[in-house]
Amino acid sequence: MRTLWRAIAGVFKWAWRLLNFIREFILNLFLVLLILICAVVYFQFTKSSAPVETQKGALVVDLAGVIVDKPSVSNKLSKIGRQLLGTSSDRLKENSLFDVVDAIRQAKSDANITGMVLDLRDFAGADQPSLSYMGKALREFRDSGKQIYATGDSYSQAQYYLASFANKIYLSPQGTVDLHGFATNGLYYKTLLDKLKVSSHVFRVGTYKSAVEPFLRDDMSPAARDADSRWIGELWQNYLNTVAANRQVTPQQLFPGAQGVLDGLQKVGGDTARYAKDNKLVDELASRSVVDAQLGKVFGWDKQAQDFNGTSIYDYPLKDKPVANGNIAVIMANGAIMDGEETPGNVGGDTTALAIRKARLDDKVKAIILRVNSPGGSVSASETIREELAAAKAAGKPVVVSMGGMAASGGYWISTPANYIIASPSTLTGSIGIFGVINTVENSLDAIGVHTDGVATSPLADVTTTKALPPEVQQLMQLSIENGYKNFLGLVASSRGKTPEQIDQIAQGHVWTGSDAKSNGLVDALGDFDDAVAKAAELAHLKQYQLNWYQDEPGFMDLLFSQMDASARAALPEALQAYLPAPMYDVMAAMKNQPGLLDNLNDPQNRYAFCLTCSQVK
Numbered sequence: 001m002r003t004l005w006r007a008i009a010g011v012f013k014w015a016w017r018l019l020n021f022i023r024e025f026i027l028n029l030f031l032v033l034l035i036l037i038c039a040v041v042y043f044q045f046t047k048s049s050a051p052v053e054t055q056k057g058a059l060v061v062d063l064a065g066v067i068v069d070k071p072s073v074s075n076k077l078s079k080i081g082r083q084l085l086g087t088s089s090d091r092l093k094e095n096s097l098f099d100v101v102d103a104i105r106q107a108k109s110d111a112n113i114t115g116m117v118l119d120l121r122d123f124a125g126a127d128q129p130s131l132s133y134m135g136k137a138l139r140e141f142r143d144s145g146k147q148i149y150a151t152g153d154s155y156s157q158a159q160y161y162l163a164s165f166a167n168k169i170y171l172s173p174q175g176t177v178d179l180h181g182f183a184t185n186g187l188y189y190k191t192l193l194d195k196l197k198v199s200s201h202v203f204r205v206g207t208y209k210s211a212v213e214p215f216l217r218d219d220m221s222p223a224a225r226d227a228d229s230r231w232i233g234e235l236w237q238n239y240l241n242t243v244a245a246n247r248q249v250t251p252q253q254l255f256p257g258a259q260g261v262l263d264g265l266q267k268v269g270g271d272t273a274r275y276a277k278d279n280k281l282v283d284e285l286a287s288r289s290v291v292d293a294q295l296g297k298v299f300g301w302d303k304q305a306q307d308f309n310g311t312s313i314y315d316y317p318l319k320d321k322p323v324a325n326g327n328i329a330v331i332m333a334n335g336a337i338m339d340g341e342e343t344p345g346n347v348g349g350d351t352t353a354l355a356i357r358k359a360r361l362d363d364k365v366k367a368i369i370l371r372v373n374s375p376g377g378s379v380s381a382s383e384t385i386r387e388e389l390a391a392a393k394a395a396g397k398p399v400v401v402s403m404g405g406m407a408a409s410g411g412y413w414i415s416t417p418a419n420y421i422i423a424s425p426s427t428l429t430g431s432i433g434i435f436g437v438i439n440t441v442e443n444s445l446d447a448i449g450v451h452t453d454g455v456a457t458s459p460l461a462d463v464t465t466t467k468a469l470p471p472e473v474q475q476l477m478q479l480s481i482e483n484g485y486k487n488f489l490g491l492v493a494s495s496r497g498k499t500p501e502q503i504d505q506i507a508q509g510h511v512w513t514g515s516d517a518k519s520n521g522l523v524d525a526l527g528d529f530d531d532a533v534a535k536a537a538e539l540a541h542l543k544q545y546q547l548n549w550y551q552d553e554p555g556f557m558d559l560l561f562s563q564m565d566a567s568a569r570a571a572l573p574e575a576l577q578a579y580l581p582a583p584m585y586d587v588m589a590a591m592k593n594q595p596g597l598l599d600n601l602n603d604p605q606n607r608y609a610f611c612l613t614c615s616q617v618k
Contacts, residue, residue, distance in 0.1 A: 057299040057309025059107040062119040065093025067126035070334040072344035104137040118150040125158035127405025129424035138165035164246035171282040176272035197443035204435035205485035207508040211612035326548025329359035337377030337410045349381025353388040355550040360392040367398045367540035376409025376610040378603035390417040398539035402532035403427045408611035416495040421523040423514035431611040433509030434484040
């Protein structure tokens with residue numbers, strides 16, 4: 001019996017040793033693989049900075065995703081991620097506006113680049129000032145004598161805007177140029193809040209401060225409709241004027257209105273490609289194979305790649321920008337303005353103020369450019385940034401604000417200390433107003449038999465989302481909002497050389513395009529980032545200058561985590577959305593795209609200078 005137990009114990013003993021061996025072998029294998037991955041990433045990271053000879057042929061501008069001022073992940077890391085870890089969804093990719101423009105301008109004088117191909121099928125879009133800035137670079141490239149060819153199965157409005165700068169536009173025989181105009185759409189949920197018995201306490205100043213209307217109404221107010229109709233009409237007219245001039249047609253020919261488009265399509269039996277060709281929107285209808293053959297004749301044919309000779313803009317090596325010794329600091333304020341540290345897609349009040357402080361205290365920096373592309377946000381965070389910018393100006397360093405697609409509400413607040421403000425004609429700015437929202441759910445809880453009770457030394461201390469908001473707190477909030485608006489008017493009036501009463505007439509939350517803002521004295525000049533650089537150099541009396549981009553350069557370990565996170569975010573929503581019915585998917589997309597609804601608003605006094613509709617143009 002004892003022998004039997006020894007045999008059984010021996011079997012378990014060896015089995016346990018075998019399991020331990022397998023466990024250790026697997027763990028060690030994973031460790032070796034991790035070390036190899038880190039080594040390859042590090043090697044690729046260091047190698048990516050080495051100069052690479054460009055293939056003679058076309059620069060292929062095959063943009064994928066969106067164009068932004070400041071991507072959440074640096075382009076360098078994204079490039080390595082595509083090579084090693086696989087790319088995230090093209091739809092979610094962010095591209096740096098300034099890197100794209102720099103690549104086009106560098107290619108203009110690159111002997112190996114003999115022309116350009118705009119392959120925009122995966123390009124998701126950009127705000128209009130960004131498109132205009134890229135268009136300027138494309139025009140410079142074309143004026144250098146190098147040809148630009150645009151290819152596409154179909155063109156969205158943003159894609160077609162860039163394609164219009166080409167010498168020749170190709171379109172698939174089954175394709176379309178989708179010109180339809182601009183629109184804004186937001187969700188309004190007063191009835192939903194009523195059904196849920198949620199009490200929304202809204203405090204605001206400004207007839208046109210429509211950011212809080214979703215809490216108060218089920219539709220857009222007449223005042224907001226009139227104001228938004230004005231600026232969105234101007235954006236569309238700016239679009240038409242530019243594209244029509246590029247195509248050498250009139251704006252009316254380019255887009256004859258909805259009925260005109262229908263009449264034109266009826267004449268060609270609904271053939272959208274033929275309609276585009278007949279109305280000079282494109283130059284030639286051709287399949288991909290035909291286009292490739294024609295481009296092969298222009299740029300030469302790569303037999304190994306089975307494609308025309310060309311270099312993707314993602315593989316085109318940019319010359320390193322001098323950073324450490326730059327004498328003009330460039331600081332980005334891209335996204336909604338929040339208190340605290342910067343998060344991807346948002347402006348951190350503390351982070352941005354710290355960057356301005358570093359530039360102010362850096363003896364090599366002689367001027368500061370603040371690039372603003374923000375719908376606003378927290379009043380507290382906006383004031384933190386403004387104070388630091390004012391300190392830089394007081395220290396004798398000229399401050400120039402370059403406005404991108406948006407510099408509204410808090411985005412304008414942080415711009416007020418500038419010596420000079422430059423906006424694009426299509427920038428959305430102004431929206432000078434303040435609001436606050438506090439939601440309480442005492443009635444919702446009451447409906448299910450849950451109640452809140454307690455004691456407090458003062459009504460001002462008895463504030464909780466589960467109880468009705470005390471009248472004293474409501475009065476305090478309204479006084480705080482009115483005081484904030486008064487301060488806002490004072491800041492603008494002081495910086496623009498006007499009285500608060502004069503500013504109040506063009507404030508009240510009214511959104512203005514850059515052109516209207518120039519007429520109203522809210523900005524100094526119309527232009528782009530190049531004009532801001534030139535103005536900063538002029539104010540600082542610099543004959544020679546270099547830009548110092550105040551952006552964090554992440555290390556190679558950040559690549560591992562950022563790319564894994566990006567891949568997960570790209571895959572998970574799509575997997576979940578596949579199970580949603582179409583109407584629910586549309587609602588979720590609308591909620592996701594409505595700024596301020598689901599964002600982590602964190603102003604300590606619940607005061608916000610925010611333009612809700614500025615980033616909803618489609």
